[in-house]
Amino acid sequence: MRAGPSQEDIRRHNLGALLRHVHLGGPISRAELTSKMGLNRSTIMALTSDLTAAGLVREELPRETGRAGRPSLVVRPESARVYVFAFDVSPDRLAVARVGLGGVILDRREAVRDRGAFELDELTGALSAFARQMRRKTRDDTVCVGAAAAVSGGVRKADGVVRFGPNLRAEEVPFGEELGRRLGLGLPVSVGNDANLAALAEHSRGVGAAVRDLIYLHGDVGIGGGIIAGGHLLGGHDGYGGEVGHMVVNPGGRACGCGSHGCLEAEVGERALLESAGRVQAGVQAAVQTGIHTGAQTGVQTGRPDGQQGRDAVRAVVEAADRGDIVAQEALSRVGDWLGLGVANLVNIFNPEMVIFGGMLREIYLGSAAQVRSQLTLHAMAPQRERLRLRTSSLGDAATLVGAAELAFAHVLSDPLEVLARANA
Amino acid sequence: MRAGPSQEDIRRHNLGALLRHVHLGGPISRAELTSKMGLNRSTIMALTSDLTAAGLVREELPRETGRAGRPSLVVRPESARVYVFAFDVSPDRLAVARVGLGGVILDRREAVRDRGAFELDELTGALSAFARQMRRKTRDDTVCVGAAAAVSGGVRKADGVVRFGPNLRAEEVPFGEELGRRLGLGLPVSVGNDANLAALAEHSRGVGAAVRDLIYLHGDVGIGGGIIAGGHLLGGHDGYGGEVGHMVVNPGGRACGCGSHGCLEAEVGERALLESAGRVQAGVQAAVQTGIHTGAQTGVQTGRPDGQQGRDAVRAVVEAADRGDIVAQEALSRVGDWLGLGVANLVNIFNPEMVIFGGMLREIYLGSAAQVRSQLTLHAMAPQRERLRLRTSSLGDAATLVGAAELAFAHVLSDPLEVLARANA
Numbered sequence: 001m002r003a004g005p006s007q008e009d010i011r012r013h014n015l016g017a018l019l020r021h022v023h024l025g026g027p028i029s030r031a032e033l034t035s036k037m038g039l040n041r042s043t044i045m046a047l048t049s050d051l052t053a054a055g056l057v058r059e060e061l062p063r064e065t066g067r068a069g070r071p072s073l074v075v076r077p078e079s080a081r082v083y084v085f086a087f088d089v090s091p092d093r094l095a096v097a098r099v100g101l102g103g104v105i106l107d108r109r110e111a112v113r114d115r116g117a118f119e120l121d122e123l124t125g126a127l128s129a130f131a132r133q134m135r136r137k138t139r140d141d142t143v144c145v146g147a148a149a150a151v152s153g154g155v156r157k158a159d160g161v162v163r164f165g166p167n168l169r170a171e172e173v174p175f176g177e178e179l180g181r182r183l184g185l186g187l188p189v190s191v192g193n194d195a196n197l198a199a200l201a202e203h204s205r206g207v208g209a210a211v212r213d214l215i216y217l218h219g220d221v222g223i224g225g226g227i228i229a230g231g232h233l234l235g236g237h238d239g240y241g242g243e244v245g246h247m248v249v250n251p252g253g254r255a256c257g258c259g260s261h262g263c264l265e266a267e268v269g270e271r272a273l274l275e276s277a278g279r280v281q282a283g284v285q286a287a288v289q290t291g292i293h294t295g296a297q298t299g300v301q302t303g304r305p306d307g308q309q310g311r312d313a314v315r316a317v318v319e320a321a322d323r324g325d326i327v328a329q330e331a332l333s334r335v336g337d338w339l340g341l342g343v344a345n346l347v348n349i350f351n352p353e354m355v356i357f358g359g360m361l362r363e364i365y366l367g368s369a370a371q372v373r374s375q376l377t378l379h380a381m382a383p384q385r386e387r388l389r390l391r392t393s394s395l396g397d398a399a400t401l402v403g404a405a406e407l408a409f410a411h412v413l414s415d416p417l418e419v420l421a422r423a424n425a
Numbered sequence: 426m427r428a429g430p431s432q433e434d435i436r437r438h439n440l441g442a443l444l445r446h447v448h449l450g451g452p453i454s455r456a457e458l459t460s461k462m463g464l465n466r467s468t469i470m471a472l473t474s475d476l477t478a479a480g481l482v483r484e485e486l487p488r489e490t491g492r493a494g495r496p497s498l499v500v501r502p503e504s505a506r507v508y509v510f511a512f513d514v515s516p517d518r519l520a521v522a523r524v525g526l527g528g529v530i531l532d533r534r535e536a537v538r539d540r541g542a543f544e545l546d547e548l549t550g551a552l553s554a555f556a557r558q559m560r561r562k563t564r565d566d567t568v569c570v571g572a573a574a575a576v577s578g579g580v581r582k583a584d585g586v587v588r589f590g591p592n593l594r595a596e597e598v599p600f601g602e603e604l605g606r607r608l609g610l611g612l613p614v615s616v617g618n619d620a621n622l623a624a625l626a627e628h629s630r631g632v633g634a635a636v637r638d639l640i641y642l643h644g645d646v647g648i649g650g651g652i653i654a655g656g657h658l659l660g661g662h663d664g665y666g667g668e669v670g671h672m673v674v675n676p677g678g679r680a681c682g683c684g685s686h687g688c689l690e691a692e693v694g695e696r697a698l699l700e701s702a703g704r705v706q707a708g709v710q711a712a713v714q715t716g717i718h719t720g721a722q723t724g725v726q727t728g729r730p731d732g733q734q735g736r737d738a739v740r741a742v743v744e745a746a747d748r749g750d751i752v753a754q755e756a757l758s759r760v761g762d763w764l765g766l767g768v769a770n771l772v773n774i775f776n777p778e779m780v781i782f783g784g785m786l787r788e789i790y791l792g793s794a795a796q797v798r799s800q801l802t803l804h805a806m807a808p809q810r811e812r813l814r815l816r817t818s819s820l821g822d823a824a825t826l827v828g829a830a831e832l833a834f835a836h837v838l839s840d841p842l843e844v845l846a847r848a849n850a
Binding site for chain 2: 260
């Protein structure tokens, strides 16, 4: 209910809007920008010229268009020059990526993590060492404009502290602050819940692009959720919105790490599947070692080498079911039933246009789609489900990292010239 | 990502913002408006002058302030002159109110409704007859600027059709269109889900004012919900967002009118309470007569005269429990347990600042708060509940009507002068 914006506000808004078009949509002609942004040609030219001078975009002649007349210049993001650091901390894995403007993953390192205690020093030390290695390989004219991390836990909005993360064994950890200090780039490190950030990633540049109401369900050791309602991420009062994994679907059911019973996570998470499939003994946790195995620095490594837990163990159950293994089929079917009931509840509550299954839930959904759909038919109201689309993540295992990168780019997209000037200072 | 607004856009925005301040906050001095809106004094004076000339507000000297110096004029809404019609259609009751700018209920009529089929002609006939009676009593200089209805059902966003309403026995009913035709005021009638509108009402001028993340739970025959997330009503893709009554809390539990089993509505709704308390025979629906008893035109009438169902029957159980009736206490306790589990799920999913119990749930919550809180402790994560407030509706039975009035005022608040000019034409 404030006064209208100043001319300077409008210019900043327009610069950010143009950069966002290029960042999310990729190379685009000035003519298209004119039409998409509803601004005249001279304004677009002035904005583009400012962003070019700052080194955020460049203009090039398009490739052969096949049309007569002078072609409109194409505006491209300076992906190789302007980048952010994106971090991802999940129970089994650490990942760091250098992501260029436009969402291009330029470099990426990973390490296997054991499911031990959350050792802040060790973790931030390993992550910042990766970042330094990558930074040493960059050209002199590159500029880092932001950094952000996805963590498997709840992040307090007020101060970015990791308030809880049972599967990380984290509680009240000032993770972003410490990582920022260790990085030594003079940049704050924003922190977000991994499923929330993956939801943003799928909404920005994945299967949920242009979908204003979607639910992204993330399976790792536990089950997380990110909800886009009316085009905005559901954050909640303190920042813990979207914890759908702790919706009770089966009162009195399996014990959950949160202290309750019968949560979606308890019935559908990794442990439920592996125990039902007889792959681990119920109630006995696999031996836990603390440590980060930085030997595995490149390539995607998931799960423990012994295959007793982690993504590979889950995949093994889905593949066994596919080959006709009855025990695996029954386990998958049971998990699919609870997953379907949970999805039906969320569909009734949110009336989303799309539900996206990501992380480990991608495989589980693909192996139990019949159960999920059948539960939806039983429990979701017809008007809510008649236009619903069920999809798997299109960004796959990179979704959380891509989401962290989007969070890191947020500053430069809201005030491009100021952030770049600061980064170059 | 469009261009900045024009001067005319800004003026319209500021006029609407000023009128909204006066409408929601009541009489306010020009000095306060200057500070709250961040505009200078001359702009506030010009805006106020435009709204005064249109007859939407008036300026008066304040009552004795006790302070020296020339007092700032106070801007008041023209509540007696500018009004909307608000309608409410619930299973047991029809209500119509004439509501003045500022949210003042100027006149109100009600009728008992039997739980029969949804007879569109009869319903819209009765509602428009009430409106005509009220209109005949108004002064010549009054002006109706909008009309809206709350219905106990899901309303399709695209066309305002009542898509479903099992407790009203409505399906695919073009209710707003027909009511608009019968009213004959040349005004469209906006239609919204009753719990959604009550949530907006509590968020605008009730116990949830200034609360950006809240869940309003509405008990009538069934259980509805309205969710405000980040300051916005959760609408969903088609407009059916907030149907929390059909979240399954007890798989394989009581049959629900939606076709599923164990929904929150099935375990907590009127029928569950009355059956558990032995007040109606399980599985046998009380005889249903179709008709509207317009004899009871004024005063609040709820429930059937025989007390076998409706709000009075629910109140009777809560009162019996309060007097020590063991059967009633056990019924209330059972319902409170399921209500608490449902609330815990919603708290985990949304991380709201406040949960508001309205309609029949006000009484049920007050009679079972211990159960609700105990389930919350068991099933809601500590970070999500540590700052949570549980409240009862402050607008009471008027919440749905007040919410419908807010929906009806939406047009005049977004473009005051244009809407008033049209209404006066």
